[in-house]
Structures are given as C-alpha cells and as structure tokens.
Amino acid sequence: MKLKIVALISIMLPACAMEGHEESKKTNKETIMDQHSYAKPAESVVTHLKWDAVVDFENKKIDGVATLHLKNSDDAKEVILDTKALNIEKVLVGKKEVKFTLGEADKNLGSALTIPIKSSTDSVTIYYSTSEGAEALQWLTPMQTAGKKHPFLFTQSQAILARSWVPIQDSPGIRFTYEADVKVPSELLALMSAENPQEKNDKGEYHFVMDRPIPAYLLALSVGDLEFEPIGDRSGVYAEPSVIDAAAYEFEDLEEMISAAESLYGPYQWGRYDLLVLPPSFPFGGMENPKLTFATPTILAGDKSLTSLVAHELAHSWSGNLVTNATWNDFWLNEGFTVYFENRIMEKMYGRDFSEMEASLAYQGLVAEIDDMKNNGSGDDTKLKLDLSNRNPDDGVTSIAYDKGYLFLRSQEEKVGREKFDAFVKDYFTSNAFSVMTTEEFIDLLDKNLYQKNGLIMDTAKINEWIYKPGLPTDAPKPTSDKFAKVDEQMSRFLTETEASDLDVEGWSSQEWLHFVRSIPANLTKDQMKALDDAFGFTKSGNSEVLTEWLVQSIRHNYEASFDELIHFLVNTGRRKFLMPLYQEMVNSECCASMATSIYATARPNYHFVSTNSLDELLNYNK
Template identity: 50%
Template sequence: MNFLTPPPSALPTDPHSFASRSSARVQHLALDLTVDFDTRTLSGSATWQLAELGPATEVVFDTRNLTIESVEVLDADGTAAPSIYTLDSTPDVVLGQGLSVALTPTASAVRIRYRTAPTAAALQWLAPEQTAGTEPFLFTQSQAILARTWLPCQDSPGIRFTYEATVRVPVHLLALMSAENPEQLSASGEYHFRMAQPIPAYLMALAVGDLAFAPLSYRTGIYAEPATLSAATHEFVDLEKMVAAAEELYGPYRWERYDLLVLPPSFPFGGMENPRLTFVTPTILAGDRSLTSLVAHELAHSWSGNLVTNATWDDFWLNEGFTVYFERRIMEHLYGDEYADMLQVLGRAALHHTIEEIGVASPDTHLHLALAGRDPDEGLTEIAYEKGCALLLTLESLVGRPRLDTFIKEYFARFSFQAMDTASFLHYLRAELLDQEPGLEARLNLAAWVDGPGLPSNAPAVSSRRFDAVDQALAQLQNGIAPTALLSGTTNWSSHEWVHFLHGLAPSLSVEQLAALDAAFHFTASGNAEILAAWFPHTLRAGYTAAEPALEKFLLHVGRRKFLVPLYRALLATPDGRNRARTIYAQARPNYHSVATGTIDALLAERA
C-alpha cells in the first residue's frame, strides 16, 4: 500500500521540532528495544530510512534526556559506518536537544543506538501495587512532544513514517504497540510489530504488562489486566457498532483493526488515539456504558487526527474540533438525538468555563494558536475541542447537514495520511464550500472563529430536553423539597444527567444539605469517576468531612488530569488547603504520569 505525504516545503515550519533545521526527512523506522523494569529503561536502536529528497548533508532528530551511545550511517546495501553527530550543547527545557547527524552522499538510513532515562517523561513505570494485578506495568504517552523522550525521532505531527519493531520484555508479560498486535504471550518474551500506515511520532505507543485479550468482533477487541477484562468487555460491547456508524458517516476505516487497551488508573488522559490500539482510562468503566462517548471520540480520531493530522500544534483544533463533532454524530447515530444533545450542552458549559478561566480576550482562546516558545500542552484545552466543534455546528446550521457531511467525507478522503495546517484548510474550505454561495463566509464570520477570541455570537445555542428534567429537579430542590422526594424521578438518569445535576447545585450548600443529598443519592460512595469529580468540589467548599476519605482515595489512585486539576484547585481554596494538598500529593505523585505531575507541580508552586 502506498501513501503520499506532502513534501516538507509544503508544510509550515514546526517550532516544536528541531527537524525543521534540515530538509532530510524520515520515512520508515526499524526499532529494536529491550524493556528493563529493574532499571526502568528502554535500550536498543532506532534505524531510520530516509526519504529521497535530493542532496542533504545532515539529518536532524529530536531527543530529550536520551543517552546516545552511537550513530551509524547505512548505504543502500546496508553497509554501516560510524557517523559524525552532535547534540545541542544546551538542552531546551521543553524541546530537549537536537541530534544532528552528518550524511554521506550515499546514505539511505541512520541507525542510532540509545537508552532512555529512568525519568523519561513519556514513560510511566508502575509497581505491581499500582495496578489491578500482581505484575509491573509500563505505558507510554507520546502526545504532544514526548515521543522524543523514549525514541530519537523527528517529533513533529507533520512528519509521518511507517515502522516495524522488535521488543523484548519479561516472559510473563505481554507487549503491545500502535501496530499489528499479538493476542497471546510469547514464550520467549520477544514480540514483533508492524505498522504499514504512516503515522507521526506522537502516535508511537508501547505498553507492557499482565494483559489478556477478548475479541468483540472480527476487527475489534479489548486488552486489559485480567481483573479488569470482564468489566471492560461489558462496557464496550457496542464497539463494533461504533466503528460501523463512523464508517457510514465519513468513509471506510483505514487501519484494519480497532482495539482498546484499558490502562491502570494513573493514565493521565481519558483516552489516547494510538492507531489500531486506543489507550483508555478505567475511569470510564461506569458499569452502565454511559461514559463510552470517550471511546467514540478516540475512534473518530482514526479519521480526524490520525488520517488527516494537524501539521503543527498551533493547528491542534483541526484534530480535536472535527473529532468532537464526529464523536457526537456517532453517539447520535447509536443512541439518538437526546443523548447527543446532553453531550453538546456539557461540552458548551466546559467551553464557557475555559474561556472564563483563560480570559475572554486572550489569544489562547483563538482556534489557531501561537505556541512557539511554549509547551504545546498549553494548547490542549477545551478551545480546540469545543470551540472547534461549535464552528462546525455553525457551518452545519448555515449549509445543512448533508452538504457538510459531503464536505467532511471528501476532506478525509482527499487528505488521507497527510498533514493539514490552518491556512491550507481555510483555502480548501473556501474553494470547496464557502465560495459556492455568495456571502456565506461573512455569515459564518470565519475570521472571528479562527483568529478571534472567545466564542463568536453566531454560535448556535445548544439545549437538552433530558437536562430540562434535571433543571426541574434542581428548581424543586432550591424550593425546599427533600432530596428523597426526587428519587423516583432520577432512577434512570445517566452519568451525564447526574453530572449536570451536580454542576447545577448552588455553591453555597451547607454541610447538612450535602449530607441529605448524600443520604439520598450516595454520591460519596459512587464508583463513577465523573460523578465523584463533580461532587467533591461541593464537599470541599462546605467542609463536608464525611467525603474526605473518598476524596483522598480518589486523588491517590486516579491520575486523569481532567479530574486532578480542578480537585487540587478546590482543595487549595479551603482553609489549610495548601498543607492538605501537599500532603496528599506527596503520596499520590508516584502514581501520576509526568503529563499530570507537570501541571500539578506548577499549580502547587503558584499557591506557595
């Protein structure tokens, strides 16, 4: 299968990759690694085949805290010779160090022997007690620019490559990658992987642990620790239906298999769209399949993001805005308009909260960002997700859903396995849709969406009939009705309705009022992470001490950044909150991935 990638000259310069210093680009990786749980390191070699781009005297890779042991240049016949290479003398705190390798006129590949640091930011090494079983666990999180901490690479979303890998692990553990995967243990502990479709470095993924597999259909299945597998297969029983619904909307699934890996609870995100093997948090195992929109989101990335990828992190909205819109179309297809409407309302509320938090006039509320000189993680906010989705909803309201669906489907097909920047997308949008109708771009107010702050005034209003019933219950509660009187009307509420209910509670509730709510609805004892995360800010604000043990347990075991940041902020806002936060965090920090600790470290430092 052949795939075409735009030449580097057609892509904008990526301020977050040293590879921008060189015209030489990679096209295929042969990776050979040994996983050592004792030293918490990966060691081995990365052999990069170079694209034929004409004469180039050097190729530049991104690295961060890697030990480079040797570098060789290979000719077309595989003959290797040592190469002159240099590492930037002063590491950049965010970007790391550029690795410049001198090329001979006949060079076709570069082999880099290296090992990772025990503190590599992409890698989380878990002791057995941090898992659901009795064995250690390793997983990677490469987005946005952390692939360079476990692999010397050209760590830009605009550069794609295919790969093969050999990975050696302890014989009682299973290794998985964002590639063709095994379903059973290898007696030797050696695993071989192949990814035939080109991907950017941020989609490189590795996981090693005591894992079992359960198929759900001919092309979908679940990997999880044995203790978690049964609950996961129950929760994700509709996975094949999701894939089929996505294909019906926007064209064929291009990655052959779609499997899920349920990680231990320290995973810092809800999910990560690694091709062929989405990583998901166990916090969505609610028991009632009410949080599976997250899986629909990661599946949608198989088109928006994995198939057509933001060229730089300034263009992140092109990944996430389309994905959120697509996710909700999948959920609507499977579970109806009313279900999707709840997701839209919750998303819009999160967007307004983010705009208020960042500042309504801040350039960080633009869709097209300017992240040069900053960690691109700063752009991973609800702006890209929900403002991007709101732009597509506005476009849908102007041109109709059938026309928009045709545009999106053709967009994914035309630019498959390519990178897309904001300027190129806007050119395509105008040529294929906006210019077909005089005045359409003005009615859309496109410039205000892409390069303007806040939420433009022409964003369509969103509403939910099911939330109207929740609002009625909240009004009754405010008028003095006892919480127990609401029980019969809340029996069939989903997680989304309960979260909306908790968000709608007055911030001034007393300990006695919270105790009455808890007695009726058992929030503190809930096993649902979304409900707990919405409940605990109320208990902290009021000083409801009955919830303190559950809060501490949550913070000690759950590493999802979406939950941690608001809860630590709520904790810091309480009397003696700084001391309590520091005490809990000192114990919890080893359970968190670096993506989370970087944020919490900064948060606690701000309040020092």
C-alpha cells in the same frame, strides 16, 4: 543561552511512506514552521523506523537501536533528530560509525541530535538507552497495577514526548511507517500502535508492523500482564486479567460504533480497532494510538454510561490519525473535528436527546474555562489558532481546541445544512488521508469545497472571528437539552424544601446526574449536601465524571464526609481531567489548601509526567 530553533517542515508526504497504499491525493508544496521540532525535513526526512528494543524493568530503562530510513534533498549534509534525555551510545551511517552532535538541552524541546550524511545516505542507526527521567515512560510497580503481581510500562508520546524514548523527528507534520522487535520479561505481553499479538509467548519476544504512515506522537508501547478478549471480527479489548471481563462488557457495542462512524464519513482505514485498558495512572481519558486506543479505567462505570470517550478516540482514526494537524498551533483541527465526529456517532447510536446533553455539558465547561482563562491573563489562548512559541504544546490542551472547535464546525453545518456539510467532511477525510493540514489550508478548502462548490459565499470575516479572535462569537451555537430543564426543576424543588428522596429522578442518565451536581448552588448548607449524598450516594458513585463533580462541590462546601473518598480518588487516579479541577478547587479554598499539598506528596509517584508537569506548577511543588 537557549537558541530559538525553528524547523521547516515539508508537508508533502514522502512517496516511500505510502508503500502498500494508494498515494495520497493531497500534494502540498509549501513548507511550514514547526516550533516544537529541531528537524529540517526539507533537507532530510525520516520515512521509516526500524526499532529494536529491550525493556528493562529492573533498571527502568529501554535499551534501543533505531534505524531511520531517509529521503534527502540533493544537497543534504545532515539529518537532525529530536531527543530528550536519551543516552546516545553510538551512531552509524550505513555500517560506519560517525561523530554526532548533541545540542544544548531545552526544557521543552530536549536536544537536537545532528548526524552528518550525504544526499545518497539511505539510513542512519542510533544505539541508545532511555534515562530515568524519560517523560513519556510510566513505570509501575506491581502494587500500582490491578493484579498486584507484575510491573507495568506504558508510554504517552503526545505531544512531543516520543523523543524521550526514541530518537526521531518528533513533529506532527512528519509521517513515517515503522516496524519493531521488542524483548520483554516472558510473563508479560508487549503491545504497540501496530499489528499486535493476542496472547503471550514463552520467549517474551514480539514483532510489530505499522505499514501506514503516522506522526511520532502516535508511537506507543505498553508492557504488562495482559489478556485479550475479542469483541468482533476487527475489534477487541486488552486488560489485566482482573479487569478484562468488566472491560469487555463495557465495550461490547464497539463494532456497532465503528459501523456508525463508517456510515458517516467513510471506511475505517487502519485494519483493526482494539482498546487497551491501562492502570489508573494513565493521564488522559484515552489516547488514539492507531490500531490500539489506550484508555483509562475511569470509564469502566459498569453501565456503559461513559463510552462517549470511546467514540471520541474512535473518531480520531479519521480526524487526527488520518488527517493530522501540521503543527501543535493547529491542534484544534484534530480535536474540534473529533468532538464533532464523536457527537455525530453518539447521535446516530443513542439519539439526538443524548448527543445534545453531551454537547450542552461541554458548552457549560467551555464557557467556564473561557472565563477562567480571560481572568488569569491567558485570553489569547482562547483562539482556535494558537501561538505556542517557546511554550510546551500541552498548554494548548484545553477545551478551546475541543469544544470551541466543535462549535465552529457545528456553526458551519447549521449554516449550509447537514447534507452539504457531511459531504464536505467525508471528502475532507478521503482526499487528505495520511496527510497533514494547516489552519490556513483548511480555510481554503472550506471556501472551495463547501461554499463555492455549493454556489455559496463564505463569510470570511466570521470565519476569521472564530479562528483568530479570542472567546466565542456572540452567535455561536448553544446546545440545549429539554432533559436538563427538567433536571433544573428538580433542583429547584429541592431548594424549596422538597426532600431529596422525593425528587423525581427515576431513569436519569449520567449526563442528567452530572448536570444536577454541577447546578448545586454555592450557598447550599452542609446539611443539604448530606441530604443529597444520603439519597443518591454521590460520594460512592462508580461514575468517575459524576464523582469528580461531587468532590469539587464537596471541597467548595467544606463537606468533610467526602474527604476520605477525595483522598482515595486522588491517590488512585492519574487522569489529568479529574486531577486539575480537584487540586485547583483545594488551592482556592480556605479549608483544603494545605490538604492539597499533603495529598499530592503521597499521590505524585502514581502520576504520569503529563499530569505532574501541570500539577507541580499549580501547587508550587518542589521535588
């Protein structure tokens, strides 16, 4: 019998977690429920992690010692941690070994590790090792890397996978500082979401400090044959030696981007901002690990055309990392704000035309996904505030949180004016720094600090429609682009017998090409597909966004000339954003359903759990 276990999470930030920093002005005395953690922080909460680890590539495991510093209630009798498939060897309270309880394993939540304590207990220490199936860990063979010489390891902790490599209170509502000592093979470099080395040492021993409080999902580790290239005084890029030059070129505007972000919503509060370009199996475009964004190599287009992803991860340094969703039901607060902030950064750097093209593409994708979700019975998940009870919180990682959240915030900007809304957002990040936020608390702040402060009346019914009702309100902002209208003209010309080579496409951006490929009609013939491919080289595009859309169209139109590239792309790319639509299109097609299973069997070992967890279900794959 699986028990539904709910944790009461105190949102008040422990004072000791802010050592070396100004105490957060935000003091929330209420408690909230996190359905994705066993922790009971109202009784005992983790404030600091000291982690000692040895990375064992031969056996694909981490041997670790986690010492957790605690803040306890007066009647505390136990501290409860989240674990998943960890091999717990022993537990110390102070210096004394104690008996612990490891609860029944839940598919999503893992097992509760319960340790007896007293109210005076200041720390517990867990000796453990990770298991072969640790879901956060991706162990790569040398052949799965760019250099083909050394193995590679990276973690992906979001949403609740930190518990598979560190015993911790794995809730976004609990923040702690950390320090770590990590031993790796001497030929490799270790990096974490912390202060990082910029070169290897002979011993393979590295010390890390994160002195700003973070939630567990922002714990991150990577180990590989890596080099560092500085970009500015506070920024740089890490990558494998064969990739480092391309990465440094792609991100050479990073300092300008940081400055643009600061000019909008206040100082960057994490010290350095570095990027790590990972091997292709990384499941996301980027992961906003503090001080060190993990990035997919699929953004290395060679022309800086996909750097909006960097703007997105940078924006997370404010929205998400600085002010964090209290639970995964409030995920839209992280991502909606981040997409809004990303859009504003891109507008500041490249102009309104550019940012509106990005917003328009996102709107197209959002409308399509809402329709799909309604048709497949998951219409309730088109609400901003979710109910992920008894579900994997990754179910909430859809364009709803990102793009519906963005449109909601944009609607507020348009209602009160940009100047007033910018003042509200800047104060939101400053006043709530290093703290967490619920949807309901945000609504109260919106009313008090935006509407009432400016002598306005908030339309509560409309706010509730946006947040608690499915779909999009009928008066939702609809981004449009004059440039896309011109793209549509060229597609119309092509469909009325104009040769592809005669179309007026000079100077098109990747956004315009993406819109063009998306607008290919369902009745286009194979000959017409070939004509477009011959003229514009879509099958060999170096832009992964455009290539993915073209491959979707190739499956849809049974354009077999692209299938070799489709196979190569799926075997060598682990980014879930690209994998899901391609496999879904194959599953839905008459021509390619069996091919999907065949490709997946070959490609699956190259994918991270975050991707296989979704694809196994889609393809009904039996391991």
